[in-house]
Amino acid sequence: AQSVAQPEDQVNVAEGNPLTVKCTYSVSGNPYLFWYVQYPNRGLQFLLKYITGDNLVKGSYGFEAEFNKSQTSFHLKKPSALVSDSALYFCAVRDIRVGNTPLVFGKGTRLSVIA
Amino acid sequence: GAGVSQSPSNKVTEKGKDVELRCDPISGHTALYWYRQSLGQGLEFLIYFQGNSAPDKSGLPSDRFSAERTGGSVSTLTIQRTQQEDSAVYLCASSSPSGRSYNEQFFGPGTRLTVL
Numbered sequence: 001a002q003s004v005a006q007p008e009d010q011v012n013v014a015e016g017n018p019l020t021v022k023c024t025y026s027v028s029g030n031p032y033l034f035w036y037v038q039y040p041n042r043g044l045q046f047l048l049k050y051i052t053g054d055n056l057v058k059g060s061y062g063f064e065a066e067f068n069k070s071q072t073s074f075h076l077k078k079p080s081a082l083v084s085d086s087a088l089y090f091c092a093v094r095d096i097r098v099g100n101t102p103l104v105f106g107k108g109t110r111l112s113v114i115a
Numbered sequence: 116g117a118g119v120s121q122s123p124s125n126k127v128t129e130k131g132k133d134v135e136l137r138c139d140p141i142s143g144h145t146a147l148y149w150y151r152q153s154l155g156q157g158l159e160f161l162i163y164f165q166g167n168s169a170p171d172k173s174g175l176p177s178d179r180f181s182a183e184r185t186g187g188s189v190s191t192l193t194i195q196r197t198q199q200e201d202s203a204v205y206l207c208a209s210s211s212p213s214g215r216s217y218n219e220q221f222f223g224p225g226t227r228l229t230v231l
Binding site: 032034036041042043044045046049051090094096099100101102103104105106107108 | 119146148150156157158160163165171174206208210217218219220221222223224225
């Protein structure tokens, strides 16, 4: 079975400060990992993904995420937060053995960046 | 190119009525997914189509829910005899034709369904 946990429902950070949105996962095999962002009244927008290789993945809008196999984590990070980063963030996982099947999503973390 | 589109963007209906939600995937994408997003509940998988294979219906919450995909492109999600607990945002996504498991899904803007 596959699952994702986002332990924080809400993260608040001051503009200009670094931000971290946490994600841990569980799969039987090896994972492919994804981050999506959802702005109000919009669908989900792909940010970045981990497939293999370098554990630090860089994505859109200055976001990056670090894959840590021993801790089964894939935390989303940004060195300097912007007010426009305020949104709902979803982590997702897929076991590499299961083909193009639906991603399994976490419940989401609402990021609020305060000016 | 055009992304995933969904219609209507908003639907208000009365309890007991049937509704149809439409999804137009990205051209050429063979995989199509329906999810439901309820307040505070994250994304709940409903149904998945991959090419000409039989759909994976394992996420449908009851037999009032059904979906079809015509010609390998447009999909319609139908909810019969709607209940208030069906109120949610219904999201459609599609994925590229290579079938590789590292392909990301591209989401439409969703249909917000309100059952009165």
